[in-house]
Amino acid sequence: MSLRIMLLLACALFLPAQNRIPNTQPKQMQIYKLGCAAPSNEILKAEYQKSMDDSRELFKLADGLKAEFEKNDPHVVSLATLKESEEIEKLAKRIHGRLNRCW
Numbered sequence: 001m002s003l004r005i006m007l008l009l010a011c012a013l014f015l016p017a018q019n020r021i022p023n024t025q026p027k028q029m030q031i032y033k034l035g036c037a038a039p040s041n042e043i044l045k046a047e048y049q050k051s052m053d054d055s056r057e058l059f060k061l062a063d064g065l066k067a068e069f070e071k072n073d074p075h076v077v078s079l080a081t082l083k084e085s086e087e088i089e090k091l092a093k094r095i096h097g098r099l100n101r102c103w
Contacts, residue, residue, distance in 0.1 A: 051095055058091045 039047075061084055068081045 051098055054091050054095050061088045
């Protein structure tokens with residue numbers, strides 16, 4: 001009998017905590033690395049545009065590399081193909097570095 005009373009009392013204590021009205025205003029999430037200030041909108045727009053241009057170039061190079069692989073022999077890799085793959089790697093690292101800055 002006392003176990004039922006304690007369980008009922010415990011439920012009565014925690015029940016009001018569940019009836020809270022949630023905050024309907026969305027919070028702005030701005031996460032920056034420690035020691036970095038918030039970048040200005042102009043900087044963000046310029047970085048975004050550079051990333052878009054680099055990603056377009058990356059897709060062009062990737063399509064060209066795919067075409068080179070399809071036309072070449074499976075056992076032969078040309079120097080042009082190696083240079084193109086290195087350029088793809090440079091572009092990918094540049095985009096990654098830009099995204100990995102303070103913002």
